[in-house]
Amino acid sequence: MSESLPSLSDVEQACREAELATPAAELHGGLCGWLAGGGDAAGNWLAQVMVDDTLPAPAEGSVLARLQIATRAQFEDRDFGLVLLGPGDDASLAERSGALFDWCRGFVGAFGLAAGGDPRLSAEGEEALADIARLARATAQDEGDEEDEAALAEIEEFVRVAALLLHGDCALAARHRNSLN
Template structure:
């Protein structure tokens, strides 16, 4: 995560690693193209620099593309590790959701064809994106955060299936 943050800062992308990853995931889930200049696309900023080939952001793109399309569901959110505070981890999750919604909206458009389950999941992601991080918590709060992270991960995969994978499937049929 620190490599992603460092390269993001060097390219003057004013977003956290979690939010940037969420935006990339949303872009891909919404059917956006896998391109090296992805920061310009997912941040809707044509002036955003293209990551160096093989750099942290280029590797993040390649890994994310592979994970989100993995039939074994190996997709992971880029979030702080378990040693970080509850506040830092929950804040990063909510940032990830904000990024996801932005990237998804840019790629999928205003009215993507979604299942009822995906529409509900998208609504839940919007609620999470509007939530403030929790400052302190106990074991129960830790478990709740882990459940939220899993829900977000599965929701992102479901939205990817409804939009990006469904579009590819329709193209193959035609």
């Protein structure tokens, strides 16, 4: 099993302390998009994802540094252990779906920053990115039923697998190409 992410509340607190006007789920989506798009995993990811060169790199051992370490390890996990940061199952459908859509917004933006305007994507990768972009434009419903709960679970799993697919298309494929040259 891969590394565990810090809790949503810890990441939210770290965002407030760093004076980031970004929800924790969106920041994690941005980190995932940055890594999936082939962004520098060792550099100051926070400044890159937030497009703010004045932001310092997260301090070693801090919540945001642990978020990066755990996320990077999850992308590299051979058991596909990527976890999307968001509220637990006890949160309302609106909170959970809203966080998922925030995560998608962060992912799409940072993926574009890392991968560039015309990344090398498989047909499945192109479709996956388009679907995540559609989810990034969605808004949460106030309430729902068991069918909506099941649909959200399926969408979360799709997004998780899509992020891993895009990571394979961009980050892993680029590494493979570089090792062949």
